[in-house]
Amino acid sequence: LKCTEKYICCLSFQSKSDIISTVEFNHTGELLATGDKGGRVVIFQREQESKNQVHRRGEYNVYSTFQSHEPEFDYLKSLEIEEKINKIRWLPQQNAAYFLLSTNDKTVKLWKVSERDKRPEGYNLKDEEGRLRDPATITTLRVPVLRPMDLMVEATPRRVFANAHTYHINSISVNSDYETYMSADDLRINLWNFEITNQSFNIVDIKPANMEELTEVITAAEFHPHHCNTFVYSSSKGTIRLCDMRASALCDRHTKFFEEPEDPSNRSFFSEIISSISDVKFSHSGRYIMTRDYLTVKVWDLNMENRPIETYQVHDYLRSKLCSLYENDCIFDKFECVWNGSDSVIMTGSYNNFFRMFDRNTKRDVTLEASRENSKPRAILKPRKVCVGGKRRKDEISVDSLDFSKKILHTAWHPSENIIAVAATNNLYIFQDKVN
């Protein structure tokens, strides 16, 4: 893919009320899950391409909606636990059912999503309302028969992994062994077995003995896509640690430590805040990691710890506005970043409903906008440009006109095709590249 390919909108979905807080394709790209602030999960399914409509590639329709998490009250601390879904991660499909993990601040749940298109009928032990009939009236025994019914998709919670996190969960990651997964909060990372809910194994703990000494928190964590013993976690100080679980049971000591030295010409009081990593993602190949901090996206080679191999400026025009962004707390916004299927293009969000794509090979980049006005069905997305100073061209938007309440924090890329999902507040957009 060249990121200068044109994108068209093929779905625009508005959640009833809530801000979308996570977006994730499954491993085949057939399903797309979104989680929202109200604890709901909505799953979209790509319809099968029909022979009749060759030009219409499969479009996404709502497949299932369920309430994953409810608000809880922690009586011990007198605290309300938000139902907001922080992350969703799919398990690879192993049978007809689909499985995903969804988490709020404290509890991870494993959901099974399965289809039912048959119903047993013909019970003669029960009447129509399901009440048992008087045995005296039953003279024969009939085996119920399965009859087709309208397709029903049901979601059932199969496991609840609770009470293992004192702090807020920011990441979950399924291991390549498909038997374990990890959950990370501000100070600790726990390893779980899918089958066991009453125990988890703590593998990283950065909590200091005295909380007064706390200067750094964990911001994101992910397992290596192929090596089930390897994972990375990022910190609020802009560092990434790669850990090998074979080295020791407790991975407080890292195997590799990735940090870029600070650029003295760019030093400010906000240097640390803008260096805080908000997302870390392994490339599909497993050779690289990508990190997102406030102003940039960086690509790191696992074999080089002292600096990233590539740095992309997402919205450098904000560098001179950091004080204002600190005042309105925007500087603390946590943007995610994603790879495309071939690891050749990376994507991340920005403000004003803008999102950016960077082509690693051609070094070209593009800014696109996800908004209702620009996303009529099949409309082609027009590249956008932010004007930094001086004369503003007709189609450009000036920095001072950007809407900082419209932030694209969550995006997802189909595992093999050029289909992207972009969450803009409570709207979900799916764009795909234009097929000629």
Add this chain to the structure above:
Amino acid sequence: MLSKGLKRKREEEEEKEPLAVDAWWLDPGHASVAQAPPAVASSSLFDLSVLKLHHSLQQSEPDLRHLVLVVNTLRRIQASMAPAAALPPVPSPPAAPSVADNLLASSDAALSASMASLLEDLSHIEGLSQAPQPLADEGPPGRGIGGAAPSLGALDLLGPATGCLLDDGLEGLFEDIDTSMYDNELWASEGLKPGPEDGPGKEEAPELDEAELDYLMDVLVGTQALERPPGPGR
């Protein structure tokens, strides 16, 4: 959304810190200037950070990342302000350090459990002389913790070997921040454990109720009495 109209005075040239504290969004002509490393932070940036910290701590469960980043930034600002000339009076962080400890600690389940039972007891008793209930039994801290127990790993905080957050109490997070400029006899004279010197209370920290502050202070004092065997005080 950009916050509205906290319009500040334009800094004097000598004190000017290049961080554009003035409301750039109200002034479309304001050029985006590359920042030179600031020599001295303006006091308004300090105030802003203190306010942020205050606000963060007032959440029932503070966002730890936000808190840590604000505190670290505050430290940087204070470090650069140290040699500065007289600064205008600032809304002090008087309650902030103590509340910081209290609320940071309260994100630990076991500590919160003891606090909760403490608060419950305090609501039934008059005066502070009566000792509150003993802390809930603590299991051993460690790895491979059973998922059911809420007291994960928080227990080392209360262990005798390591300094208890409440033992160190009110120095807390701000041990290295010099808050002596906020000294106020009002607090010292109350006979409460001297923590980070507390500044004037209610008028300048309107977000924290005086009554609420008193209550929290009492609880901390009460808990400290619990932690220590009777004997010479600190």
